[in-house]
Amino acid sequence: MRVLFVTPECAPLVKTGGLGDVSGALPPALRALGMEVDVLLPGYPDVLKKIGDTSEVGRFSELGFDCRLLREESFVLLECSPLYRREGSPYQDPGGQDWPDNALRFGLLSKVAARLAPGYDVVHCNDWPAALTPVFFRKPSLLTVHNLAFQGNFEASWLARLGLPQTLLSVDKLEFHGRISFLKGGLVHAGAINTVSPAYAREIQTAEFGCGLDGLLRERREVLSGILNGIDTEVWNPASDPHLAQRYDASSLDEKRVNKAALQRRLNLDSAEELPLVGFIGRLTHQKGADLIAAAAAELAALPAQLVVLGRGERELEGALAAAAARHPGRIAAATSFDEELAHLIEGGADIFLMPSRFEPCGLNQMYSQRYGTPPVARATGGLVDTISDGETGFLFERAESAALADAMRRAIAAWREPRRWREIQRAGMARDFSWPTAARQYARLYSRLATAQPSLP
Numbered sequence: 001m002r003v004l005f006v007t008p009e010c011a012p013l014v015k016t017g018g019l020g021d022v023s024g025a026l027p028p029a030l031r032a033l034g035m036e037v038d039v040l041l042p043g044y045p046d047v048l049k050k051i052g053d054t055s056e057v058g059r060f061s062e063l064g065f066d067c068r069l070l071r072e073e074s075f076v077l078l079e080c081s082p083l084y085r086r087e088g089s090p091y092q093d094p095g096g097q098d099w100p101d102n103a104l105r106f107g108l109l110s111k112v113a114a115r116l117a118p119g120y121d122v123v124h125c126n127d128w129p130a131a132l133t134p135v136f137f138r139k140p141s142l143l144t145v146h147n148l149a150f151q152g153n154f155e156a157s158w159l160a161r162l163g164l165p166q167t168l169l170s171v172d173k174l175e176f177h178g179r180i181s182f183l184k185g186g187l188v189h190a191g192a193i194n195t196v197s198p199a200y201a202r203e204i205q206t207a208e209f210g211c212g213l214d215g216l217l218r219e220r221r222e223v224l225s226g227i228l229n230g231i232d233t234e235v236w237n238p239a240s241d242p243h244l245a246q247r248y249d250a251s252s253l254d255e256k257r258v259n260k261a262a263l264q265r266r267l268n269l270d271s272a273e274e275l276p277l278v279g280f281i282g283r284l285t286h287q288k289g290a291d292l293i294a295a296a297a298a299e300l301a302a303l304p305a306q307l308v309v310l311g312r313g314e315r316e317l318e319g320a321l322a323a324a325a326a327r328h329p330g331r332i333a334a335a336t337s338f339d340e341e342l343a344h345l346i347e348g349g350a351d352i353f354l355m356p357s358r359f360e361p362c363g364l365n366q367m368y369s370q371r372y373g374t375p376p377v378a379r380a381t382g383g384l385v386d387t388i389s390d391g392e393t394g395f396l397f398e399r400a401e402s403a404a405l406a407d408a409m410r411r412a413i414a415a416w417r418e419p420r421r422w423r424e425i426q427r428a429g430m431a432r433d434f435s436w437p438t439a440a441r442q443y444a445r446l447y448s449r450l451a452t453a454q455p456s457l458p
Contacts, residue, residue, distance in 0.1 A: 001035050001036070001121045001122065001444075001447060001448070001451065002035075002036045002037075002038075002119065002120045002121050002122075003030065003035055003036065003037045003038070003120060003121065003122050003123075003124055003447060004038055004040055004113060004116055004117065004119075004120040004122070004123045004124065005023070005026075005027050005037055005038065005039045005040065005124045005126070006040045006109065006110070006113040006123060006124065006125050006126060006130040006133055007019065007023040007039065007040070007041060007126040007127075007129075007130060008041070008042060008090050008091075008106065008109065008126070008127070008129035008130065009023060009041075009090055010023035010024050010039055010041050010075075011023065011024035011025075012024060012050070013041070013046065013047045013050050013051060014041075014044055014046055014047050014090060016089055016090060016091070017283075018146060018147075018196075018229070018361075018362065018363075018364055019126060019127055019146045019147075021229075021231075021232075021364060022126070022144075022146065022196070022229055023039065023041075023126065025230065025231075025232050025436050026230075026436060026439065026440060026443065027039050027074065028436075029230070029436035029437055029439070029440035030440050030443060030444065031074070032437065032440070033437075033440055033441065033444050035444065035447075037074060038074055038075070038076050038120075039074060039075050039076065040076045040077075040078065040109070040112070040113055040116065041075060041076070041077055041078070042077070042078050042080075042083075042084045042090070042105070042109055043070065043077040043078055043079035043080070043084050043085070044084050044085070044086075044090060045084075045085055045086070045087070047077060048070075048077065048079070051072050051075060051077065052072065053072065054070035054071060054072045054077065055070065055071050055072075056068055056069070056070055056071075057069050057070070057071045057076070060115075062108060062111055062112060062115070063104065063107065063108050063111060063161075063162065063163060065080050065082060065083065065108065066080070067079065067080045067108075067112065068080075069112075076116070078108070078109060078112050080108060083101070083104065083105045083108060084105065086099070090129075091129075102152070102154070103152075103154040103155075103158040103161075103162070103180075103182075104158070104161060104162070106128070106129035106130070106132075106152065106182065107132055107158070107161075107162040107182075109129060109130060110125075110129075110130055110131065110132035110133040110135070110136055110182075111132070111136050111162070111163070113125070113130060113133040113136075113137075114133050114134075114136035114137030114139070115137075117133070117137045117139040117141075118137075118139070120139075121140065121447070121451045122139075122140050122141065122142065122447045122450050122451050123137075123139050123140070123141045123142070124141070124142045124144065124443075124447075125141060125142065125143045125144070125186060125190065126143075126144050126146065127144070127145065127146050127147070127150065127183070128150055128151055128152030128181075128182040128183040128186070129152065129182070130143075130186075131143055131152065131182045131183050131185055131186025131187075131190075132162070132164075132182050132185050132186065133186070134185075134186060134189040134190045134191070135164065135168070135174070135185045135186070135188075135189050136164075138189075140191050140450040140451050140453070141189075141190045141191050141192075141450070142190060142191065142192045142193070142194065142446060142447070142450060143186040143187065143190035143192070143193050143194075144193075144194050144195070144196065145183070145187075145193065145194070145195045145196075145204070145361070146195075146196055146361055146362075147361050148183070148195075148204050148209070148210070148211045148213065148361070149211055149287070149359075150183075151176070151181050151182065151183040151184065151211065151213075152181060152182030152183050153176055153177075153179045153180070153181045153182075154179060154180055154182075155179055155180075156169055156175070156178065156179055156180050158180060159174070159180055168180075168185070172188070173185065173188055174188070176212070176213075177212075183213070184213060184216065187213065187216055187217065187220065188216065188220075190223075191223065191450050191453070192223045192224075192225070192446060192449075192450055193217075193220060193223055193224045193225075194224070194225045194226060194227050194446065195224075195225075195226045195227075195361060195362075196226070196227065196228065196229045196361045196362035196383065197226050197227075197228045197229070197361060197362045197363075197382055197383030197385075197386045197387075198225075198226035198227075198228065198386055199226065199381070199382050199383060199384075199385045199386050200226060200359075200360075200361045200362065200382040200383060201224055201225060201226030202226070203359070203381070203382060204217055205217045205218045205221060205224075209359055225446070226386075227439055227442045227443060227446070228362060228383060228386055228387070228438075228439060229362040229364065229383070229439060230434055230435050230436035230437070230438060230439045230440075231364055231367045231368060231371070231434045231435070231436070232436070233371070233434070233435045233436075236344075236347070236367075236368045236371055236372070237371070238256075238347075238348055238371070238372045238373065241344055241348065243340070243341045243344035243345055243348075244259050244344060244345060244348045244349075245258050245259050245261075245262035245345070245348075245349075246258035246259055246262075248348075248373075249430075250373065250426070250427050250430045250431070253373055253423065253426055253427075256348065256349070256373060257273060259345060259348040259349035260273070260277055260349045260350070260351065261273070261349075262345065262349060263277065263308065263345050263346060263349030263350070264277070264306070264349075266342070266345070267308055267333035267335065268329075268330070268333065269306050269308070269330055269331070269333055270306070270330040270331065272306070275304055275305055275306050275331075276303075276305045276306070276351045276352055276412075276413050276416050277305070277306045277307075277308065277349065277350050277351045277352070278300065278305055278306065278307045278308070278350060278351070278352045278353075278354050278377075278409070279307075279308045279310075279346040279347070279349070279350030279352070279353050279354065279369075279374070280293060280307070280308070280309045280310070280311070280353070280354045280355075281310045281311060281343050281346055281347075281353075281365055282311050282355070282365065283311055283312065283313045284309075284311045284312060284313025284314055284317040284318055284321065284336070285313045285314055285317070286314070286358065287357060287358055287359060288311075288313075288355075288356075288357050288358075289355075289356030289357050289358055289379065289400065289405075290309075290311070290313060290314075290317045290321070291317060291320075292356045292400065292401070292402045292405050293307075293309065293321070293354065293356060293402075293405070294317060294320040294321050294324060295402035296402040296403075296405050296406045296409075297321070297324035297328070297332055298324070298327070298328070299402075299406050300332075300406065300409060301324075301328045301331040301332055303409065303410065303413060304331070305331075305409070305413060306330075306331050306332070306333075307331065307332045307333070307354075308332075308333050308334075308335075308346055308350065309321050309325075309332075309333070309334045309335065310335045310337070310339065310342055310343060310346055311335075311336065311338075312336055312337065312338060318334075318336045321334040321336075322334050322336065347365075347368050347369055347372040347374055348372050348374070350369075350374050351374065351416055352374065352375060352376070352377055352409070352412050352413070352416065353365065353366065353369035353374045353375070353376040353377070354376070354377050354378075354405075354409075355376055355377070355378035355379070355384060356377075356378065356379050356397075356400070356405050357378070357379050357381060357382070357384065358379070358381070358400045359381050359382055360378075360379070360381055360382040360383055360384050361382050361383060362382065362383035362386075363378075363382065363383045363384055363387070366378055366383075366384055366387055366388055366394065367387055367432075367434040369394075369429075370387070370388075370393055370394065370429030370430065370432055370434075371429070371430060371432075371434065372430075373426040373427070373429065373430050374426075375393060375394045375395070375412065375415075375422075375425050375426060375429055376388055376393075376394040376395070377394065377395045377396075377397070377405070377408045377409055377412050378394060378395070378396055378397075379396070379397055379398070379400060379405075380396040380397065380398050384396070387432075387434070389428070391425075392425065392428050393425060393428045393429035393432065394412075394425075394429065395408045395411050395412045395415075396408070
């Protein structure tokens with residue numbers, strides 16, 4: 001089976017979040033099952049620089065732009081200098097503002113994917129930047145929703161510039177509150193839809209989590225499913241992790257304390273083995289519950305416990321956590337940066353990992369932390385529910401409130417103070433299989449059904 005995997009980002013070439021990780025890990029796992037998978041990716045400057053030598057396999061004009069297709073093994077890069085050769089992230093300029101022509105930049109990606117689609121059995125589109133692909137070309141297609149909150153909504157005037165008929169500006173097609181929605185277009189036209197965890201697939205059919213699209217998702221529930229993301233178990237392996245001060249496994253968990261001491265030294269925390277060390281890694285946003293951490297910081301320090309926060313995000317939340325660290329020197333540390341080495345050390349050195357997300361389509365850090373024997377405390381939502389067994393591999397809380405977070409933390413610390421029980425929790429989490437082959441087999445079955453089913457498209 002030949003699959004075209006369409007994505008706006010792919011680790012390690014370009015990454016802004018979990019989509020990049022999935023795009024970097026799932027195609028190789030599918031190839032290991034015998035599939036032929038090509039990844040179509042825009043030719044951003046970093047991508048062209050990192051990928052090295054390529055060969056030109058196509059040259060054409062699309063949407064008024066001269067385009068080239070460059071191939072490097074299983075990557076197909078869409079080169080269009082006016083749209084992609086820019087400094088900044090795939091979606092924003094260096095100042096953090098969305099590119100004003102994102103509709104054109106990712107409309108072109110979808111249009112070129114549709115152009116290539118006849119050469120493949122299935123087209124796999126990822127998130128709103130690739131979601132117009134099934135609108136442009138009726139091919140067996142899968143749309144994966146990594147985060148429903150990001151929908152690619154633009155002024156209706158872009159419809160004509162993208163070469164799409166005005167008939168699509170209707171409530172049963174692309175129209176969304178007077179604008180066009182790339183994601184809605186994909187949800188309407190794709191042959192199948194999936195999210196990155198079973199729980200999130202259920203949640204987005206409700207008003208609370210559906211972001212205004214819950215009615216459409218309930219209407220298409222027969223083709224909607226959830227497939228839990230995997231993790232790279234080679235990169236995230238405490239037995240071989242080069243970023244740790246001391247490597248360890250489930251049979252040598254006492255060695256974990258060396259990493260805790262190294263983490264305390266690095267972030268100027270008190271060298272206190274008797275205090276539980278709590279770690280958080282993620283975007284400092286309302287979605288990730290960073291405001292709940294800031295609100296509960298003083299209470300966490302007084303438990304007593306230590307807290308380490310690593311991440312960037314909203315300036316107000318960065319400031320609140322920095323202020324908490326200043327008020328509680330030796331107990332709280334906040335590193336507002338992106339540091340891969342420190343992220344690994346937090347996973348290996350913390351006693352408890354914190355994920356108080358208001359919603360979480362899948363989440364990866366709770367899987368990393370269980371693999372590292374660092375039981376998570378997390379809100380009971382999305383993929384966190386699917387990957388954490390309350391009281392067995394971690395601790396869950398229901399309400400998105402700082403008091404509920406603190407209560408769950410007290411439960412976790414009570415267990416931490418019982419060494420035998422804590423070892424059982426650690427080892428149960430480390431025994432979980434979060435590897436990609438499990439997810440890849442589910443995607444392979446979904447592709448097969450898509451490729452053989454009779455299309456029932458609008």
